[in-house]
Structure formats: C-alpha cells, structure tokens
Amino acid sequence: NAGVTQTPKFQVLKTGQSMTLQCAQDMNHEYMSWYRQDPGMGLRLIHYSVGAGITDQGEVPNGYNVSRSTTEDFPLRLLSAAPSQTSVYFCASSYSQGMAGEQFFGPGTRLTVL
Amino acid sequence: AQSVTQLDSQVPVFEEAPVELRCNYSSSVSVYLFWYVQYPNQGLQLLLKYLSGSTLVKGINGFEAEFNKSQTSFHLRKPSVHISDTAEYFCARGSTLGRLYFGRGTQLTVWP
Numbered sequence A: 001n002a003g004v005t006q007t008p009k010f011q012v013l014k015t016g017q018s019m020t021l022q023c024a025q026d027m028n029h030e031y032m033s034w035y036r037q038d039p040g041m042g043l044r045l046i047h048y049s050v051g052a053g054i055t056d057q058g059e060v061p062n063g064y065n066v067s068r069s070t071t072e073d074f075p076l077r078l079l080s081a082a083p084s085q086t087s088v089y090f091c092a093s094s095y096s097q098g099m100a101g102e103q104f105f106g107p108g109t110r111l112t113v114l
Numbered sequence B: 001a002q003s004v005t006q007l008d009s010q011v012p013v014f015e016e017a018p019v020e021l022r023c024n025y026s027s028s029v030s031v032y033l034f035w036y037v038q039y040p041n042q043g044l045q046l047l048l049k050y051l052s053g054s055t056l057v058k059g060i061n062g063f064e065a066e067f068n069k070s071q072t073s074f075h076l077r078k079p080s081v082h083i084s085d086t087a088e089y090f091c092a093r094g095s096t097l098g099r100l101y102f103g104r105g106t107q108l109t110v111w112p
Helices: none
Strands: A004-007 A010-013 A019-025 A031-038 A042-051 A054-057 A064-066 A076-078 A087-094 A109-113 B004-006 B010-014 B019-021 B023-025 B032-038 B044-050 B056-058 B064-068 B073-078 B087-094 B100-102 B106-111
Touching: A004 A087, A010 A019, A019 A031, A019 A087, A042 A064, A042 B100, B004 B087, B010 B019, B019 B106, B023 B032, B023 B087, B032 B064, B032 B073, B044 B056, B044 B064, B044 B073, B073 B087
Parallel strands: A010 A109, B010 B106
Antiparallel strands: A004 A019, A019 A076, A031 A042, A031 A087, A042 A054, A064 A076, A087 A109, B004 B023, B019 B073, B023 B073, B032 B044, B032 B087, B056 B064, B064 B073, B087 B100, B087 B106
C-alpha cells in the first residue's frame, strides 16, 4: 500500500492564483481531512469528509474548497491564493469517523504564496 | 471548547537522559488522547493513544504516556533518549465526532 499520497511536494503561487492540492489514499478509509501547519500553531483542521459525497468545515475553512467524489481522493482547492495561505498542508485519513484520532498522514505539500 | 496545551515549546536533552514532554487537556466526559511525532520534513506518525482502560499507555520507540484524570494531563515519557528521537511531538485530543485538536507542538532536541 502507498498509504496517503500528496502532490505536489512544493508549490509557489502568486497572489490571486488558484490551484488544487491532491490527496489520495489506498486504504479504503472513510474519513479524510486536510490540515495546515504553521510555526508555533500546531495543526489546524481546514475541511474534513466522513465519506464520499460528504464534507464539512473545520477550524480554518475560509479560502479553501473541497469535494469528495470517490473514497480514494480528497482534493483541496485554493480559490484565490493569499500570502496568509503560505503553509505546509497535510492530508490525513482514518478508517472511520469514530476512529478519526488514529489518522495516517501524507508527507505534506509546502506552499508559498508571493 | 476542546483544547490541548503543550507546556514546553522546546525541550533540549542529552543522549541517554530521560525526558518528559508535558500535555494538559481541558476536562470533558469523554477523552481520547494521542501523541504524534513529526520527523524533519515528514508527515505525522502516531506514537501512542489513550481511548479507555489502563492509564499507562505504551507506544512505539520506547515511549509511554500516563493518563491522569485528576491532573487533566497526558505527559509523554522516555527513560533514555537517542539522537534519532529528535523531532517535533504533538499532543492531540479526539472528539466523539471524530475531529482531532492538536497542541502547538514540542520540539525535542537530543544532543550527543
């Protein structure tokens, strides 16, 4: 199993550009989530999904969209990038919502917005 | 509100010394607690978890943590650290809705 994969590993955007961060898992996990990690802030939940077709907002959803059309994929879209979105983004998955604490994390995408 | 407080942002120790990384949580009826480790330029990896039962939880790489309900704490300990334990450690709390709330992290640096 590849586990949780994320692409790209690094990305530089200009203010106002849009892009999609890709996340995929091959463990047939129901629960998937996106976090951002900023120095001294820990990880903060952006959006999460409890299954295909179901998504919900986390702590810091503004400026981000998600969709979950398949169990495997959970892309994160930045609609109009801002410097405040410079961060490291992690995708994670777990078997089900009830076990969401036991999450498997991807390697991260480091995003810089100029 | 759910909250997790990691009391130290940085902990420097010498190799083979014991270490304790401190974590406190806000009180609630149901408590699910986790410690994750993040090695440089990598994602997070689960070290150990407390869901219920025994208050002493053993994890990978020789780490253990003790759930203390009266102190609302879940401190992480290792009796003898190695240089390879240098990493950032995150305490996290899970909710019955399945969300994780992370502390701000503790950078453990092990010196030779």
